[in-house]
Amino acid sequence: QVSLVESGGGLVQAGGSLRLSCAASGRTFSIYDMGWFRQAPGKEREFVAAIHWSGGATYYTDSVKGRFTISRDNALNTVYLQMNSLKPEDTAVYYCAAGNYFPVKPTWSERSDYWGQGTQVTVSS
Numbered sequence: 001q002v003s004l005v006e007s008g009g010g011l012v013q014a015g016g017s018l019r020l021s022c023a024a025s026g027r028t029f030s031i032y033d034m035g036w037f038r039q040a041p042g043k044e045r046e047f048v049a050a051i052h053w054s055g056g057a058t059y060y061t062d063s064v065k066g067r068f069t070i071s072r073d074n075a076l077n078t079v080y081l082q083m084n085s086l087k088p089e090d091t092a093v094y095y096c097a098a099g100n101y102f103p104v105k106p107t108w109s110e111r112s113d114y115w116g117q118g119t120q121v122t123v124s125s
Contacts, residue, residue: 002026002098002114009094009119012086016123020081022096022116030074033101035108036081038092038121047108048094049081050101059104064090086123093118 008020020036033053039045049060049070058070069082079096099112 002029002032004096004098004114004116006094006096006116006119009121011122011124014086014088014123014125016086017082017084018086018121020083020094020096020119020121022079022081024077024079024098026077029077029098032098032113034070034072034079035097035099035101035112036070036079037095037097037108037112038090039095039118040089040092043092045095045109050104050108051079052102057102059101083121086121088123088125091121091123093120 003025004022006022012018031053035050036048037045038048047061051058051070051072055072067085072079095118096116097112098114
């Protein structure tokens with residue numbers, strides 16, 4: 001069992017940066033791949049980024065490549081999402097999730113076992 005709590009969301013101007021954190025409880029955190037997803041108003045939830053349980057591989061959706069960086073610290077049971085050069089279209093509720101994401105397949109949500117409650121990110125123009 002893994003419990004996930006996101007933090008670090010907020011309001012930022014376009015071009016700014018935010019770092020989201022996701023703290024996990026449970027001894028099995030280090031065996032799960034971790035992912036970040038987001039859901040904008042009126043849209044379906046979409047995959048953003050994933051990191052292998054070892055930290056040795058990452059994957060990003062095309063719209064955030066070169067701007068977002070996912071990382072994890074298994075000793076602290078925490079996964080991060082560093083978001084730079086933010087755009088208004090990045091506005092959404094961001095969720096972290098634990099699951100099995102590697103090898104990479106498009107069925108991201110279906111392979112997620114645990115979800116956090118989400119944190120709001122708003123980017124003003």
